[in-house]
Amino acid sequence: MSNRSIIRYVIVVLLVTITGGIILYKNLPDVGKYPSTGDGSVYWDPPSWYQMPETTEGKMILYGRELVINTARFLGPKGSVAAISNGMNCQNCHPEAGTRLNANCFALVASTYPKFRERSGRLESVEFRVNECFERSLNGKRLDSQSREMRAFVAYLNWLGKDVVKGQKLKGMSIPELPLMDRAASVSNGASLYQSKCVQCHGLQGAGLPTPDGTGYIYPPLWGPNSYNVSAGLYRLTRTAGFIKYNMPYTPVQQAPQLTDEEAWDLAAFINSQPRPEKFFEGDWPMIASKPFDHPFGPFADTFPAVQHKYGPFKMIKAAKKK
Numbered sequence: 257m258s259n260r261s262i263i264r265y266v267i268v269v270l271l272v273t274i275t276g277g278i279i280l281y282k283n284l285p286d287v288g289k290y291p292s293t294g295d296g297s298v299y300w301d302p303p304s305w306y307q308m309p310e311t312t313e314g315k316m317i318l319y320g321r322e323l324v325i326n327t328a329r330f331l332g333p334k335g336s337v338a339a340i341s342n343g344m345n346c347q348n349c350h351p352e353a354g355t356r357l358n359a360n361c362f363a364l365v366a367s368t369y370p371k372f373r374e375r376s377g378r379l380e381s382v383e384f385r386v387n388e389c390f391e392r393s394l395n396g397k398r399l400d401s402q403s404r405e406m407r408a409f410v411a412y413l414n415w416l417g418k419d420v421v422k423g424q425k426l427k428g429m430s431i432p433e434l435p436l437m438d439r440a441a442s443v444s445n446g447a448s449l450y451q452s453k454c455v456q457c458h459g460l461q462g463a464g465l466p467t468p469d470g471t472g473y474i475y476p477p478l479w480g481p482n483s484y485n486v487s488a489g490l491y492r493l494t495r496t497a498g499f500i501k502y503n504m505p506y507t508p509v510q511q512a513p514q515l516t517d518e519e520a521w522d523l524a525a526f527i528n529s530q531p532r533p534e535k536f537f538e539g540d541w542p543m544i545a546s547k548p549f550d551h552p553f554g555p556f557a558d559t560f561p562a563v564q565h566k567y568g569p570f571k572m573i574k575a576a577k578k579k
């Protein structure tokens with residue numbers, strides 16, 4: 257072979273290799289950010305908002321994030337956009353703009369909605385789910401689904417969950433379930449724990465600490481007229497106890513739990529024994545048998561009293577439900 261034909265040969269081999277490589281790379285199955293098996297062994301790694309491009313879409317996502325953090329400033333009783341909620345912020349129960357683990361984070365919203373939920377007995381869109389928290393957790397009114405604010409919430413939630421593929425399970429999602437106690441949760445024990453561990457921020461009357469200009473709260477209320485209503489998720493003892501155990505007393509950077517399980521259960525019982533807005537929704541739990549064992553309002557599919565559905569002991573209710 258002459259020198260020239262060797263060079264020609266090498267060039268052809270190189271071209272074929274490069275083209276082949278590109279075709280192969282483009283067609284490789286998308287490995288994604290998390291294991292596709294989704295066995296729930298990996299923690300969520302939220303995308304970083306501070307690298308957001310300055311596009312129209314980017315600005316909506318950042319507005320959505322702002323609405324989660326400072327809901328009251330825009331939509332509270334003195335809100336600059338509308339007065340449709342109680343002064344709490346979404347972030348009060350979805351800390352760090354919905355990115356904190358074991359704290360009701362928003363990682364799975366984009367990949368799991370629209371989703372069928374037993375409480376409404378229907379397929380819920382993201383907009384519907386956001387409005388559920390507005391009407392219950394923020395004891396307020398629904399946002400129009402075409403409003404700029406709702407579009408911003410949805411843009412933020414979809415962006416947050418963009419790396420999670422449908423069906424993927426991750427660690428630290430939702431509010432953790434604490435082991436059930438053999439006894440009922442104790443309101444009186446919770447009351448004394450409250451005095452030593454919670455009162456300095458949430459106040460003697462559980463009314464929280466309002467901001468000086470009265471637009472919202474530095475420390476959110478735990479009961480009373482400006483707290484979540486009795487149809488909110490946090491009114492269920494398992495949800496309150498799990499949230500408190502992993503997130504309270506509040507620290508800006510999440511720490512290992514500071515409360516025992518029993519303390520968390522008793523504190524939850526005390527908080528939910530206090531007065532709060534009584535708002536009920538016709539059409540909730542259309543299938544009575546699908547009510548969670550800690551949903552405290554009848555009619556029930558079993559014969560356990562309402563007070564036991566509220567405070568426990570839950571093990572026997574759960575066992576009866578299984579049968």
Ligand code: HEC
Nearest residue numbers: 344345346349364365385386389393430431484489490495
């Ligand atoms: C008082 C506490 C509280 C406040 C405030 C609150 N939420 Fe929620 N939110 C909850 C609870 C509890 C759940 C359900 C968690 C569960 O069932 O494990 C939930 C669930 C959600 C979900 C569904 C998450 C999922 O993965 O299915 C979305 C979306 C949501 N909230 C959005 C919001 C938005 C937006 C706001 C502010 C407008 C808000 N929430 C304010 C307590 C709250």
Ligand code: HEC
Nearest residue numbers: 347348349351352453454457476477478500504505506523
């Ligand atoms: C150092 C101040 C501080 C202490 C102490 C504290 N919290 Fe909180 N708590 C907060 C803050 C701040 C939030 C809202 C978190 C956010 O917006 O990121 C919060 C949120 C909550 C929420 C959900 C929102 C709501 O208003 O319903 C509950 C429930 C709660 N705390 C219960 C407790 C309990 C029970 C204790 C005692 C074990 C406690 N907290 C101690 C500061 C505190």
